Amino acid sequence: MTYEINETHDPNLKSWVESANDPNTDFPIQNLPFCEFDHPQRKFPALGVVIGDYVLDLETCDLADFYYGEPEPGLELVAGNIGSLTSLMVKPWEYRESIRWHISFLLRDTADKEIQSLVGRHLFPRSEVTPEIPYGLIGDYTDFYCSIYHATNVGSMFRPDNPLLPNYKYVPIGYHGRASSIVISGTDIKRPHGQNRSDAEAPPVFIPCKNLDYEMEVGFFVGQGNDLGTSIPIGDAEKHIFGLCLVNDWSARDIQAWEYQPLGPFLAKNFATTISPFVVTMEALAPFRTKAFEREEGDPAPLDYLADDNNEKFGGIDINLEVFIQSEKMRNENVAPHLLSKSNMKDLYWTIGQMLTHHASNGCNLQTGDLIATGTISGKEKSARGSMLELSWRGTEPIELPNGETRRFLEDGDEIIMKGYCEREGFRRIGFGECRGRILPAD
Numbered sequence: 001m002t003y004e005i006n007e008t009h010d011p012n013l014k015s016w017v018e019s020a021n022d023p024n025t026d027f028p029i030q031n032l033p034f035c036e037f038d039h040p041q042r043k044f045p046a047l048g049v050v051i052g053d054y055v056l057d058l059e060t061c062d063l064a065d066f067y068y069g070e071p072e073p074g075l076e077l078v079a080g081n082i083g084s085l086t087s088l089m090v091k092p093w094e095y096r097e098s099i100r101w102h103i104s105f106l107l108r109d110t111a112d113k114e115i116q117s118l119v120g121r122h123l124f125p126r127s128e129v130t131p132e133i134p135y136g137l138i139g140d141y142t143d144f145y146c147s148i149y150h151a152t153n154v155g156s157m158f159r160p161d162n163p164l165l166p167n168y169k170y171v172p173i174g175y176h177g178r179a180s181s182i183v184i185s186g187t188d189i190k191r192p193h194g195q196n197r198s199d200a201e202a203p204p205v206f207i208p209c210k211n212l213d214y215e216m217e218v219g220f221f222v223g224q225g226n227d228l229g230t231s232i233p234i235g236d237a238e239k240h241i242f243g244l245c246l247v248n249d250w251s252a253r254d255i256q257a258w259e260y261q262p263l264g265p266f267l268a269k270n271f272a273t274t275i276s277p278f279v280v281t282m283e284a285l286a287p288f289r290t291k292a293f294e295r296e297e298g299d300p301a302p303l304d305y306l307a308d309d310n311n312e313k314f315g316g317i318d319i320n321l322e323v324f325i326q327s328e329k330m331r332n333e334n335v336a337p338h339l340l341s342k343s344n345m346k347d348l349y350w351t352i353g354q355m356l357t358h359h360a361s362n363g364c365n366l367q368t369g370d371l372i373a374t375g376t377i378s379g380k381e382k383s384a385r386g387s388m389l390e391l392s393w394r395g396t397e398p399i400e401l402p403n404g405e406t407r408r409f410l411e412d413g414d415e416i417i418m419k420g421y422c423e424r425e426g427f428r429r430i431g432f433g434e435c436r437g438r439i440l441p442a443d
């Protein structure tokens with residue numbers, strides 16, 4: 001299964017790409033995340049794999065040219081070049097695993113000099129490439145609400161006596177988002193306009209959003225989908241998951257408060273969603289799997305279609321998540337980005353396997369490239385609140401920045417930088433890179 005640990009996770013593996021051996025890099029040879037990237041020397045964007053400070057072009061570097069020794073089981077599947085991220089995602093997970101083995105062999109410092117020189121021709125410095133979301137990749141985007149701490153925080157602002165709604169512990173709550181406005185890290189975010197009814201005595205007004213916020217989330221890409229009318233058993237769920245990225249679900253809280261009843265979020269959410277560019281595969285995350293959320297005594301057990309032994313033992317993922325802010329003034333004064341929160345994906349009430357299985361449980365057909373996000377990931381502690389809504393408690397407890405500025409919500413010029421990384425004793429640290437976005441003034 002996708003969470004099996006093998007030789008590609010050996011912490012002693014080193015690469016002949018020196019920057020991959022830096023203990024602080026997010027991208028050692030044990031990670032090998034995929035991306036679609038463009039480069040001035042290329043006519044079209046192509047599939048790449050990140051190693052240290054470089055991206056290996058998997059379109060021009062034909063892996064089939066480099067067979068040597070006995071192929072590992074499944075490696076015979078790798079023939080010819082792979083082309084695009086989309087064409088890799090649509091393949092069965094075994095294919096992805098064999099490619100991981102193959103790339104790992106080619107990039108190890110034990111690879112012979114000729115291979116190093118041949119493969120080396122297909123490396124681009126990461127600073128020169130532009131990562132992209134492949135055109136048409138993300139057909140659909142769904143956002144869940146799977147952090148019980150986030151749901152409890154937000155719920156208690158509106159219903160102090162009854163913060164969690166009665167369905168929460170039975171059904172993974174979600175809504176359909178918008179795929180067309182998903183943008184890649186580094187894209188500026190324009191402050192949206194919308195209906196604001198902060199004065200309950202007056203009719204709403206159409207003005208620029210006043211309470212602009214971010215949400216620290218993790219997203220996963222669907223690999224192979226399911227046919228309309230069929231479902232995905234929980235035991236098979238992870239075979240349908242390609243890999244993970246960081247997600248910032250930008251949110252207009254004032255617009256949300258007025259529009260959300262009775263059908264849920266709409267224009268408060270769909271003006272922009274930012275994702276990090278490098279997709280960390282399920283295989284790379286194997287050493288960081290952990291048990292699913294331990295439910296409190298008295299909580300209901302998941303219904304049968306969401307229950308599975310492996311899911312309970314390994315369904316969680318231990319990913320440290322950090323959110324930083326840098327205001328325009330901080331940038332001008334060279335003040336480093338300020339840490340707003342630290343949370344962890346393992347604190348989610350529902351696993352990604354349960355999210356996927358639940359999504360398809362009514363026969364809804366998931367498709368290759370669909371992005372499914374977890375919802376804001378908050379933890380128990382105040383320092384683990386994954387949105388500004390929670391940190392400033394709806395704006396009632398302003399946050400102090402190191403240069404004396406304060407924030408209730410995001411101001412124009414603010415940049416939000418999200419980071420994610422996995423650490424476990426006995427294994428190499430791997431990371432996700434950054435998910436970054438800066439607020440531009442409204443039109």
Ligand code: CA
Nearest residue numbers: 215249375376
């Ligand atoms: Ca969200």
